[in-house]
Amino acid sequence: MKIVKFAVMGYLLSFVVISAAILPFASAGGLIDMAFGRDIKSDRSKEPIKPIPINFDNNRAKTDLGKRLFFEPRLSKSGWITCNSCHNLSTGGADNLPTSIGHKWMSGSINSPTVLNSKFNLAQFWDGRARDLKEQAKGPIANPMEMASSHDLAVEVLQSIPEYVKWFKEVYGEEGITIDTVADAIAAFEETLTTPNARFDLWLRGYDRISKTEEEGYALFKEKGCIVCHNGVGVGGGSFQKFGIAKPYEKDTGTLGRYNVTKAVEDKYVFKVPLLRNIELTAPYFHDASTWRLAEAVQVMAAYQLGIKLTEDETNKIVAFLKTLTGDRPEIIYPVLPPSNVNTPQPNRN
Ligand code: HEC
Numbered sequence: 001m002k003i004v005k006f007a008v009m010g011y012l013l014s015f016v017v018i019s020a021a022i023l024p025f026a027s028a029g030g031l032i033d034m035a036f037g038r039d040i041k042s043d044r045s046k047e048p049i050k051p052i053p054i055n056f057d058n059n060r061a062k063t064d065l066g067k068r069l070f071f072e073p074r075l076s077k078s079g080w081i082t083c084n085s086c087h088n089l090s091t092g093g094a095d096n097l098p099t100s101i102g103h104k105w106m107s108g109s110i111n112s113p114t115v116l117n118s119k120f121n122l123a124q125f126w127d128g129r130a131r132d133l134k135e136q137a138k139g140p141i142a143n144p145m146e147m148a149s150s151h152d153l154a155v156e157v158l159q160s161i162p163e164y165v166k167w168f169k170e171v172y173g174e175e176g177i178t179i180d181t182v183a184d185a186i187a188a189f190e191e192t193l194t195t196p197n198a199r200f201d202l203w204l205r206g207y208d209r210i211s212k213t214e215e216e217g218y219a220l221f222k223e224k225g226c227i228v229c230h231n232g233v234g235v236g237g238g239s240f241q242k243f244g245i246a247k248p249y250e251k252d253t254g255t256l257g258r259y260n261v262t263k264a265v266e267d268k269y270v271f272k273v274p275l276l277r278n279i280e281l282t283a284p285y286f287h288d289a290s291t292w293r294l295a296e297a298v299q300v301m302a303a304y305q306l307g308i309k310l311t312e313d314e315t316n317k318i319v320a321f322l323k324t325l326t327g328d329r330p331e332i333i334y335p336v337l338p339p340s341n342v343n344t345p346q347p348n349r350n
């Protein structure tokens, strides 16, 4: 027990560092409130969770191009799979499957996280192997289990379509269509996929928009120690932590987490702390999709991360709080894509 406490103290310290890193987001939110003439110097502005700032994006040509690419099936070998197949923006930015369905109906080994608010992650993937969204976006296109194309083939497909040549030239000038500019445009679109105005964010900004039960759930979330790892704008995404601190996680599926990247023994079963924003939309939970029930996920966390048992009442209150983190999801107008022509490499399902 002592060791657990010590570990949690360590996390508290790292939490201070994380808080410093998220301050810029907080002040962005603050500016908005000031613009509306509100005084945000309430106690709630000091809370360890910060509201999602309203998005200001100026490069519309780039984000529009990125949106087309996000929905572009011809980036896959089969001409059928898009980023949206596994990160469905109609259903919370994930596919709600234990593991995704990729090329030739192959199933991957790990649950697909949401792309909503992914800009608030310190790195991308469960093990953080991609530094940022741009680096991440190159992965699935060439992953044989996912879109199964290659970077060269994806560029060749786009290059054959005059509209894409024109759009890339408008945004990237001479550089035109390369796997870098493809990934850059997709990442720019993903940056816009934030979900502001959750009821909890309104509460943080000084409006009483959550119930007494939900507020008690938040108090428990802090008192019990969940906040140590799940904090900041994303209510997670700010650090890597071991899954199974208080007791070893037995259901382990052989995924070694951060160890894959660092090869350090202490990084076995260390994962990026997931964002809890919109968590009610993204079942099943955990990297191995081991539960469909949010209440069970909360109890697993209490047992494995904190070494405590929550009562049913406490669990329900925390779940009620977690549901206040669902924000306004981006309204997506389905993009119209230009047609293929005789020069476009044909789809291949094999
Ligand atoms: C066949 C399903 C599939 C397709 C297609 C797919 N992804 Fe993913 N995506 C996943 C899975 C599974 C993971 C988690 C993999 C891991 O962590 O090892 C993931 C992870 C991510 C992440 C990291 C999120 C986080 O919280 O760490 C982002 C961002 C992302 N994908 C964006 C994209 C983009 C952009 C495309 C299109 C270019 C795409 N994905 C195509 C299944 C898919």
Ligand code: HEC
Pocket (backbone or CB within 6 Å): 011, 221, 224, 225, 226, 227, 228, 229, 230, 240, 241, 242, 243, 245, 271, 272, 273, 274, 275, 276, 279, 282, 284, 285, 286, 287, 288, 297, 298, 301, 302, 305, 306, 318
């Ligand atoms: C020591 C850090 C730590 C603490 C404390 C902690 N978590 Fe987590 N949480 C994690 C990590 C790491 C994961 C990812 C585990 C995995 O799937 O590999 C996670 C995953 C989750 C998930 C599933 C998210 C998803 O998208 O699948 C939920 C829900 C959650 N935590 C809620 C809580 C609650 C509620 C508490 C308090 C009772 C809590 N956590 C305490 C680190 C922590």
